[in-house]
Structure formats: C-alpha cells, structure tokens
Amino acid sequence: MKARSKRLMLVGGGVALLFAAVALVLSAFQQNLVFFHTPTEVSEGKAPTGKTFRIGGMVEDGSIQREADGVTVRFAITDTAKVIPVTYKGTLPDLFKEGKGAVVQGKLEGGVFRATEVLAKHDENYMPPEAAHAVEQAQKAAQTLSQ
C-alpha cells in the first residue's frame, strides 16, 4: 500500500470516528438532559409532561407526611409563590428538612410530581443553586406584577 493512501485511510478513519462520537454525544444530550423548572413554571404548564425534569425550591413548612407503609413520603415544594405536591418512595437525604432548600427529580403525573430522586442542600447556610434560582425567579415575577 502506498504511503499516501495509507495516510488517507488513517485520516478518513479518524474523521469517521469523530463524526460518530459527535453524533453519539448529540443524541445522548437529546435524550438525557434534565431541564430545571421552578414551581411557578410548573404550575403555569411550562414543564413537560411524561419527561423527567427537576424542580427546585423549599420544602413547605408542615407539608411532610408519610403513608402507612412508612417509605412513601408526600411533601410540597415551593418557590414562595406557587406550591407543587410531590410524592417520593424511598429514604430521604440526611439534610432534607421542612423550610429548607431541596431539588427533586422525576415526572409530573396528574398534577402530582412523582420524584425518583431527592437532593437536599449541602450546607447549613446556603441552598442548592437551583433552589435559590427558583426563589429568585418567583420574586422577580412578584416584583414585575406589583408594578
């Protein structure tokens, strides 16, 4: 085989690989990105149904309830403007508390958010950025309304 055609095959193989990898990454992004929505957006119907997404906000005071099996938990998550009811089956993170920031991931089913994952804030003083973002958004909206 000539050096030239060998080089061509190597380069061709590399380019093909690169295209395959880009296609792979794009399709993985397409299917697996988890978007983040605030409770206000969810209640306005801006969140997708039947697709996994995240909600951030604060766990409403006095909203945590357990079902008889003990492992199914109901609570509400709020951005101080709107409230979304959530159900979750499983153990809650250690730092999950009423009145504190949390992020839930799951799907919306008939007005109730069925969470598959619950993340609590890491630090005593601060919320997860997404939860803080939700509260901030809600306040921005409240400000615009009041004007």
Place this chain on the structure above:
Amino acid sequence: MKAKFLVPLLLFFGLAGFLAFGLTLNPREVPSPLIDKPAPNFRLARLDQPEQTFTLEDMRGQVWLLNVWASWCVACRQEHPLLVRMAEQKLVPVVGLAYKEVRGDGAISTRGMSLEAETAMAVERGRRWLADHGNPYVVSVMDIDGRVGIDFGVYGVPETFLIDREGRIRYKHIGPITPESLQTQIMPKVEELRRAG
C-alpha cells in the same frame, strides 16, 4: 508554524473564555431582583424590647444597612468585629435582622415548640450573643419564621442590604462583609446616596 498546530491552543482559549464567563455567573455576583425597588415592608418585634415593633418607616430619611445575622451562623462571627468597628466610628447605621434564630440552627429541633417558646429562646440566645461579641446594631429585630427573609430574597446568612432615604434597596452584599468590600463597594455607595440627598 503550521496552522494546524494552533488548533489545540485556539480550542483552549475558547474554553477559557467560557470559564471566565462562568465565573461571573457566581451566585454572589448575581444582582438581586429587588435592587432599586422599594424594600418589602415588615413589622417585627425588637430583640431588646420584644413588646415593641420596628418597621421600615422608622428609618425613613436615613441611608442605612440591614444586616441579616444569626448566632448559629459562623460566617457572621467573621464579619461581626468589622460591624462593631463600623458602629464605633459611626460610619452608617446598621439594623440587624436576626434570621431564624432558633429554627435555622440545625442542632435544635423545633418540632412541637410553640411560637412563644421559640421567641423566648430567640431573645435569650440573640441577647447573649450580642453581649458576648458586642452590639453594633442601632436596633435588632427578630425574624423568627424567616418570612421577612424570604421577602427580601435572603438565601443565606449573612447578607447585607443597603437601603436609601426613600426605603429603596440599592445594593445587596452576599456573605460576610470584609474590610475590602466595605471600602470599595459599600461605603462609596453610602456616600453617593447621602450626597444625592
């Protein structure tokens, strides 16, 4: 130098540009939506005299700072000596907002505790803390359940709001005040607002 060997360098500069931009997205830099808007009004009990209340009106006509603090907040301890020094030099009046003094403390469970009991505990803890570390505040008020904090968009302690004569929020400082931020950010703005009349 062949052009193709510059590709890694250019890719890296693109990435570095994004990272630099990412740094500006730091939540500490994000301006509050309340900036230049009237501060949310509130009426809260005073820490020194819980039977009396304090509202925004009490500070009308002055340029002042609202400092959110709590005795359980470690970063507050860091900024506190600076606040005390500011008070000694009478730089600018500071009102303290004792944020979730009891229920914010992870070590205490408020389950089953009445609001009265919680308030009493907050008064006791807050006063002791100010006695131990010095009281730089013209007045401190108690935000027992954190409602006022939510109205102000507080998502951590400490935070400090600069409020003008008309009761508008003009600046928000997240995290402990440092001598540097006081000199380069807060005081120039205070002076400007005072001059503005």
Place this chain on the structure above:
Amino acid sequence: MIPELGHFALILALVLSLVQAVVPLVGAHRNSSALMAVGRPAAQGQFFFILFSYVCLTWAFIQSDFSVQLAATNSHSATPLMYKITGVWGNHEGSLLLWAMSLSLWTVAVTVFSRHLPDAFLARVLGVLGLVSAGFISFTLVTSNPFDRLLPAVAEGRDLNPLLQDPGMIIHPPLLYMGYVGFSVAFAFAIAALLSGRLDAAWARWSRPWTTIAWVFLTAGIAVGSGWAYYELGWGGWWFWDPVENASFMPWLLGTALMHSLAVTEKRGAFRSWTVLLAIGAFSLSLLGTFLVRSGVITSVHAFATDPKRGLYILALLVIVIGFSLLLYAMRANKLMGGGSFGLVSRETSLLANNVLLTVASASVLLGTLYPLFLDALGLGKISVGPPYFEAVFVPLMTPVVVLMMFGPFLRWKDDDLLAEVRRVAPAFVASVAIGVGGAWAVDHLTWRTALGLSLAAWVVLASLQLLARRLGERAGASAGSRLRSITASWWGMWLAHFGIGIFIIGVTMVGSLDRHLDVKMKEGQHAELAGYTFVFRGAVDADGPNYDAARGNIELLRDGRSLDMLTPEKRVYLAQGMPMTEASLDIGLFRDVYVSLGEQLEDGAWIVSLYYKPFISWIWAGCVLMGLGGVFAAADRRYRRLAARDAAAAVDGRAGAAA
C-alpha cells in the same frame, strides 16, 4: 507563634520556587552549569519549607488552636486525633497546601532519581516545575492563606464535615493529589524537551516510569474515592459522574492514553507530536479539575468556600500555564513530524486508535461536565447532565477500546498480517460472545447491556490467557522457568492491568444488572426479604461517639435459616454542626455485598431501613487493584534502571568532554 512560622516558611518556599524556576532556565539557555546546578538545592529547600509549613498547620489542628480560622472551621476539640490530622486537607486552603506539597515532593523525587539526565534537560524540567509551584504557592498565599487568624479566638471549633470523618478520607485526597500532580512531571519533561528541541526515544523513556507512577496514584486515588462514596454516602452507589469525580477521571483517561503513546514513541519513535500534546493535555486537565473544584464555577453551593477572586486567580494560572505550553507546542511541533513508519495493520495503529478513542471519551466527559455551564452562560436555561448521558456516551466509546486493547498486543510492531491474526483470536472472540449472551441468560437478565458487558469481560479474560500462552510458547525448547523469567516486568504490568479491566467490567456489569434494593419500615422483631436473604430487625440502641450522638440498629442477616452476620448501621448527629449522617453497615463477600443503612425513625418507634444486595461489587475495586499493580510492575521494569545507568555514564562523559 507557630502558625506565623508556618506562614513565613510558606513565603520562603515561594521565594525558593521562584529561584528554582528562573535560575536553572536561564542557566540552560546560557549553558552555564553553575546556574543550572542551583535547581536541585532550590527544589529540595522548597520542599523542606513547605513540609515545615504543613507541619505547623497540622500542629494548630492537633492542639485545637481555634485562633487559626481554618482550625476553627474544620476541627473540634473532641474530634479523634486521626481526623484532626486529616481535617487539615478537608478544606480549600489546606488541600491547596497539600497540592503544593505533593508537587514539591515529586520535584524532589526528580532531583533524586534523575542523576542520569543531561544537566541542561534536568535544569529545564526543574525550571518548569518551579514555575508551576510558584503559581500554586502564590495562589495559596494571596487568596487562601491557611494561617489566617480568627481574633478573638472561638472557644470551640465547627468540626470537620462528618462525611469526611472516615478512614477512606484519610488516604483518598493524598493519593488523588499525588496522581494529579504527578502528571506535572511528564508535563515538565515534555516542555523541557520542546524547549531544547530534543524529543527522541530517550525523552520518552525518561518520561515513562514517571507517568506510570502518577497514573498508579491516580488510579488508586479514584478507586479509594469511589469506595468511600460507596460505603459512606449511605445508598450504595459507587460512581455518580458528578463534576468532582469527573475532574479526576478526565486526567485519568488522558493519562492512560499518554502512557500508551509514550510506549510507541520510545519503541518506534512515532507519534511524537501526539505524545507531547497528550502530556500537556493530561496535566492541563489536572489543573482544570482543580479549577472546577476550587473556583466554585460548578459546585457553587459551597458559597463560602468560593470567592470570585480565587476563581479568577486560578483561571489566570490556567491560561498562563496551558496557553504558553500550547503556544510552545504550536511553534515547535513541525519539528516533531516523522519517526518510525508503520503499516495500517500494526500495533502502532491499534494503539493510535485506542488513544484517539480515550481522548474522545475524555472530551465527552468534559463536555458533559461543562455543558450546564455553557447553557447557563448563553442564557439558555438551567439543566443538569446526569449519569444517563455519560453512560450513553461512554459505553459505545469504550467497547471498541476494550476489544482493541486485547487485540493490539497480538499484533507486531510496524506491520502485520490482519487476516492471520484475526483468524488466531477468532475462536476466543466467538467464545466470548457466546459466554456473554449465555451468562446474561443464565443470570436471568438477558439485556443487550448485560450481554455486552459479560462478553467484553470474557473477551478480556480469554484473550489474556491466549496472549500469555503465546508469549510462553515463543521460546520453544526452553525450560518453563526460563520462559517465565524471560518475560519482562513491563510485559507483566501490561498483562495484569488489562486483565484487571476484565475483572472491573464483570463487577460493573453485575452490579448494574442484578443489584436489588428495598426500603422498608421495620419494628423490632419484624423481618424483610431481599434476593434470598432475610433481614430481622433486632431493635436500635444508643451508640454515642466522641463528637456525635448516634442510634445503632441491629439487623440480623440470615440465609436459608442460618444466621450470617449482625449488621449495625448507625444514624449519627454530629454535635458541632448538628449535622445528621447515615453510617451504613456491610456484609462483604467475594460474590456479593449485603448493605444496610438506617433512615429515619418514625413517630411509632419503627425505623425506615434501606436494604441493598450488590452482586460482584468488590470486583470493581479488585479490578482497580490489578490495574494499579500492573502500573507498579511496568514502572519497576529493570530496563529503565539499566538504561539510566548507561545515560548516566554518557552524561558523565559528556561533562568530561565539555570540561576538556
């Protein structure tokens, strides 16, 4: 007083690092051996002062000197001594100091073990390492001084984050940092070679053992970190693809590519330009990882740990170090073309293909890690990229890597006959696919992912055995003992590391397909069933520790009516921060772990208990151990020492010649 001494020692270390950076580089440029000779003592002195500084900081922690802010926020008088010592690096400032110390330790190792290097080359290596060191020490001093005082002192400290109060955390960060920082040596060798224009087989040979040892540290550090997450985070996961993990995984992938590329450059003189780029890339990703973790660009939750000034400083450092290296590369790379030619079917090609795949995989991890930041920066909304993305990209990219990884060693350097080799390994390949599909069917989990995982694992094991048989058969007629002895340590290293990947894949596949999980409410005397095991709740008792209060559950594990173990998961509340913590309890076995953790206690006295069955999970870490051992074997090959002795003799001759 002692913290001030530590601070002062750190400043002296900075001065020495600047001396180490500037003087030898100037010396190498002017060919002045007096100036070049400064590098060695400067590096050693720098190490002494950093070590001294580090000991001073540790002293403040041990003595519970809470007038030092770092100790006040990360230690507590009741913390066990071990965690007072490890608390030093359980925070931003201390971990930076540890970073600087490991860099200095690597530099000293270079000065000790590189007597065979030509003076000018060593001077340039030390100069580059000194520059990096100066950057990091000044970063520590300017933005993150660990010796800052807290006046007036507090009476009691805030304690180390309870998650970090664990034996895994004792060794994880030092191992990881030794790995991260270790790539700085390969980087410095590459830059020194670019500066001197001397990129030959000798340069690749000098770099190889350093790169391999750094890679071993990084492998061990990642494995320990993953093990820590598994038993400490309380829900049995072992890898989460979170930004902090990715920050260590990306340099690992590129470091793996670098190791293999160096082999080609040394043996065949090919890929030189590519190898240099990988050496720069592996270290750049280490720096980038430090940036991502330390600047708070991604983990901005820890608001007080981050500060825009720090982010800016480290970004500037990143731009200077990487920017200059890549610029230097662009200027010199055209001198690196050529080298040994090779055919389309050759070991070189297979290594090149795997190198490219590893680089692409690394880039895809980088993209997934930074994508939320990109979208946020462009104002396109907030998103998160979770494990599904990484799995969807990673599995297809790694499958050809694993197939090629076992096929490549059968190929000869330079040129080979594809058909003959394919025919040779075809039976093993077909058998692997059969074993994989059959195995998936046998464990009653016939999904394409399980079948693929088991096939790949079988392929690694069978091809390894065939490769070994072939290697032993090469010297027909010799005694078995002499045949075994004829195999070099570096060959064994390659073989072991590849075999370890097979073991690793078995673990990942089995856990991924067959693990079981049950959350259940239990009262004393009640039992639950999972995967053929019975769990009986024998009640909970108080089990307070020195700096925490705890409840300990007693859960008896039975199988077929026989008691196997008493599991004792705990729910702790660490006093200083009031932070609750779940401490899992494990029954570890060769073929499965049983893992139990305690949730909340309910009003009626019952507990929420999480039960997990994790088949073959230990194989994940066993695989990592084999990979690490492989690296140790490869780095210990006698050839490096023999050739080093020859280089040393040549260097002495060279000096004598220059003097004459």
